[in-house]
Amino acid sequence: MSRIPMRSGIDWDEGPYYQSQRLVLYQEAAQKCLANGSAFLCFCPADRYAGGDAAEEGASGGTVRRVVRCSCRDGKPSSQDTKPAIRFKVPLSGRTEFQDAVFGRREFANEEIEDFVLLRSPRGDEAAGLPTYQLGAVVDDIEMRITHVIRGADHLSNTPKQVLLYRALGAEPPLFAHVPLILGPDRTRLSKRHGATSVISYRDEGFLPEALRNFLALLGWSAGGDQEFLRTRELVEKFSLEGVSRTNAVFDRAKLEWFNTQYLQKLPVEELLPEVERELKRSKLWRDEWANGAGREWFAKTVDLLRPRIRLLPDFSTWARAFFSDEFSYDPAAKEKFWKDERLPALLAKLADALEALPEWNHDACDHALRALAEAEAVKAGLLINATRVAIVGQAVAPPLFETMVVLGRERVIGRLRRALSVLTAK
RNA sequence: GGCGCCAUGGUGCAACGGUUAGCACAUCACCCUUUCAAGGUGGAAAUACGGGUUCGAUUCCCGUUGGCGCUGCCA
Numbered sequence: 001m002s003r004i005p006m007r008s009g010i011d012w013d014e015g016p017y018y019q020s021q022r023l024v025l026y027q028e029a030a031q032k033c034l035a036n037g038s039a040f041l042c043f044c045p046a047d048r049y050a051g052g053d054a055a056e057e058g059a060s061g062g063t064v065r066r067v068v069r070c071s072c073r074d075g076k077p078s079s080q081d082t083k084p085a086i087r088f089k090v091p092l093s094g095r096t097e098f099q100d101a102v103f104g105r106r107e108f109a110n111e112e113i114e115d116f117v118l119l120r121s122p123r124g125d126e127a128a129g130l131p132t133y134q135l136g137a138v139v140d141d142i143e144m145r146i147t148h149v150i151r152g153a154d155h156l157s158n159t160p161k162q163v164l165l166y167r168a169l170g171a172e173p174p175l176f177a178h179v180p181l182i183l184g185p186d187r188t189r190l191s192k193r194h195g196a197t198s199v200i201s202y203r204d205e206g207f208l209p210e211a212l213r214n215f216l217a218l219l220g221w222s223a224g225g226d227q228e229f230l231r232t233r234e235l236v237e238k239f240s241l242e243g244v245s246r247t248n249a250v251f252d253r254a255k256l257e258w259f260n261t262q263y264l265q266k267l268p269v270e271e272l273l274p275e276v277e278r279e280l281k282r283s284k285l286w287r288d289e290w291a292n293g294a295g296r297e298w299f300a301k302t303v304d305l306l307r308p309r310i311r312l313l314p315d316f317s318t319w320a321r322a323f324f325s326d327e328f329s330y331d332p333a334a335k336e337k338f339w340k341d342e343r344l345p346a347l348l349a350k351l352a353d354a355l356e357a358l359p360e361w362n363h364d365a366c367d368h369a370l371r372a373l374a375e376a377e378a379v380k381a382g383l384l385i386n387a388t389r390v391a392i393v394g395q396a397v398a399p400p401l402f403e404t405m406v407v408l409g410r411e412r413v414i415g416r417l418r419r420a421l422s423v424l425t426a427k
Numbered sequence: 428g429g430c431g432c433c434a435u436g437g438u439g440c441a442a443c444g445g446u447u448a449g450c451a452c453a454u455c456a457c458c459c460u461u462u463c464a465a466g467g468u469g470g471a472a473a474u475a476c477g478g479g480u481u482c483g484a485u486u487c488c489c490g491u492u493g494g495c496g497c498u499g500c501c502a
Contacts, residue, residue, distance in 0.1 A: 308465050
């Protein structure tokens, strides 16, 4: 779990803490409740409620559950189980209220709250039981002096239990802030069923952490106006609990991808380079000469040329492979679309010769050479441009041709042009 | 079933009593163009329903409907 903030670029101040190392703390807290009368030993079988549910199935088929108060709470054990659990003794009347920064003041009738378990009954040779989430969370938060508890709205209904617990332990409840849930396309709470759901899996898919943060921040929150592209810095500056909405939000992957392309395009290249480097290393295309000096400059220029057409980081390794490796293949659709003309072999051969004879290798020189040839041969420049693109990068979709030629360098371009010839004529 | 929360285009957000109901994604069309993106312009598209309150409701109140959540010796 601690890897999530680490890999998403979110900072934390202390910890991590391990519940297993803090067991006595929870057990002491439970004992304290027992001592001051806010909890009781429950001897009921652990599966009592489950069994009861089955017995209470309504005619409609729906499971009917009730708030049950067992006789243990009055000191009359309902069974002879020698290993009791500790339950909180919820008041039979009255209301429990708390302040929520996004939902406002909330009130719950105590009679609706069940006597929840604090410490589970000991298993096997355990001396004492393990804490439930309710106990663990409250004890930890009191001990760590937590002032704001910000979490999903699915905890709203459980909050009164925790407020009761805070008071029983002699502590003042913190300020709660329940934020709306993120729903899948089917409008149920986002879960593994919906595919990639954790921060890590989106990172692995090739989304930029900052784009993901920006997208997520806007799910259930807005700065008030229409601005959407907010870098993490601005997000931190502008965020406030007051701007949080109470409506659940549906996760829209298309918009996430849009944010990613925005970041891919707008980020200063230097910020993008480490991400691309990481990706190329992953795909084994990385070469150390790109780490600094002239190699770094070439790398930056290439990434800059490529990025308007990138959607996800892995595109650098797949779609843009020809820019980083001489081993690439021709996209079948590209060949189909731009290598149809039978004059091409002859034309490309002449183009290679013309380029080879160029006194200088730059954008305009390549441009002029190609257009001059097109005119001399009475063919449209587009025919040569498109066919050449496929020949040197293997794709129909790619950056503007002459910029591509400059980045690849004369030797590569001519070599690839001639290599394409053999493929064309062999066909 | 009980309790709770929510309700503006397909999606995410604005408008916090008075706007021709705004922006973005997605979608459609056109422009640009060296392919494809990007970008530009334009179009279609929403206040769930019914009652109130008010001179005036997207906005406040009630009900209905719908969605979601909680209802574990899970977290």
